[in-house]
Amino acid sequence: MHEQRPVCLITGGASGIGAACASAFITAGYTVIIGDIQHDKSRAVAAALGEHASACELNVAVEADFENAVTALMATHGRLDCLVNNAAIVGALGPIAEIPLEEFEYAQSIIFRSVFLGMKHAARAMQGQGSGSIVNIASAAGLVAGYGPHLYSACKAAVVQLTQSVALELIEQGIRVNAVCPGNVETPIHTGVTDERWLRRMDKIRIDRADDQPMGRMALPAEIADAVVWLASAQSSYVTGHALVIDGGLLAGPPWRKQPDYYREFRPARR
Ligand SMILES: NC(=O)c1ccc[n+]([C@@H]2O[C@H](COP(=O)([O-])OP(=O)(O)OC[C@H]3O[C@@H](n4cnc5c(N)ncnc54)[C@H](O)[C@@H]3O)[C@@H](O)[C@H]2O)c1
Numbered sequence: 001m002h003e004q005r006p007v008c009l010i011t012g013g014a015s016g017i018g019a020a021c022a023s024a025f026i027t028a029g030y031t032v033i034i035g036d037i038q039h040d041k042s043r044a045v046a047a048a049l050g051e052h053a054s055a056c057e058l059n060v061a062v063e064a065d066f067e068n069a070v071t072a073l074m075a076t077h078g079r080l081d082c083l084v085n086n087a088a089i090v091g092a093l094g095p096i097a098e099i100p101l102e103e104f105e106y107a108q109s110i111i112f113r114s115v116f117l118g119m120k121h122a123a124r125a126m127q128g129q130g131s132g133s134i135v136n137i138a139s140a141a142g143l144v145a146g147y148g149p150h151l152y153s154a155c156k157a158a159v160v161q162l163t164q165s166v167a168l169e170l171i172e173q174g175i176r177v178n179a180v181c182p183g184n185v186e187t188p189i190h191t192g193v194t195d196e197r198w199l200r201r202m203d204k205i206r207i208d209r210a211d212d213q214p215m216g217r218m219a220l221p222a223e224i225a226d227a228v229v230w231l232a233s234a235q236s237s238y239v240t241g242h243a244l245v246i247d248g249g250l251l252a253g254p255p256w257r258k259q260p261d262y263y264r265e266f267r268p269a270r271r
Pocket of ligand 1 (some may be wrong): 009012013014015016017018035036037038058059060061085086087088089109137138139140148181182183185186187188189190
């Protein structure tokens with residue numbers, strides 16, 4: 001007989017926000033499957049989370065990997081309640097005139113096409129059960145230009161648009177689809193390395209970025225994961241097609257402490 005725990009598949013769950021999501025979903029009582037290309041790491045994350053977490057090899061650029069992952073989890077657990085399309089890379093940096101076409105193709109295959117593939121195969125399982133929640137990790141960089149490199153920003157904007165478009169379709173089958181748009185989060189993605197050197201590199205990045213953040217700090221991965229779990233839960237039952245910004249005020253405007261004295265010092269209006 002199939003178990004009753006809700007089931008969640010998280011791509012890129014070996015690190016950063018994805019690993020924090022895996023932990024938060026376990027705490028919320030889910031069975032969690034982590035799909036990542038860093039298989040040793042995802043196995044270690046799953047092992048640390050206990051018997052209700054497992055890992056599968058999943059490259060989000062490969063359609064067959066999504067197909068196999070969904071087929072396998074349906075055979076084992078009998079349902080898919082939540083897909084978190086989280087895996088991504090920064091992609092190529094630099095000026096538009098210098099970016100080779102293959103960098104565009106590569107970036108969009110990991111950052112954007114992956115979300116299409118994930119939703120396509122999750123929808124197959126969720127439509128059969130008439131329920132489910134998909135959470136796509138987009139970015140503040142996908143909402144306002146200038147917060148990330150060209151390809152990353154454009155792909156994240158596309159993730160938001162596809163989220164909203166698919167939400168309108170799947171609403172009729174009881175499936176909700178939302179995006180989360182984090183600002184700056186303390187994860188290896190900023191450091192260019194995936195091994196333990198990332199923490200040392202993060203020490204400098206944390207200090208460099210703090211000044212530009214209205215809250216004076218970057219987010220911790222758990223602060224994003226809590227919102228993802230909420231979007232998966234019945235507590236957000238009327239929320240769909242939404243892009244939830246979690247950025248410590250970044251897109252609201254410049255930090256108050258950086259605004260000119262003219263605005264910060266009280267002066268009564270001229271009458
Ligand atoms: N860290 C931030 O400041 C920030 C801000 C906004 C949005 N995001 C988004 O959050 C998500 C998670 O990023 P993170 O910051 O935790 O980074 P991270 O580098 O810590 O984690 C990314 C994970 O994705 C996996 N991955 C990469 N390519 C993959 C592939 N082809 N197939 C399967 N897995 C793959 C990596 O192995 C890694 O485990 C990404 O979508 C990222 O764009 C991050």
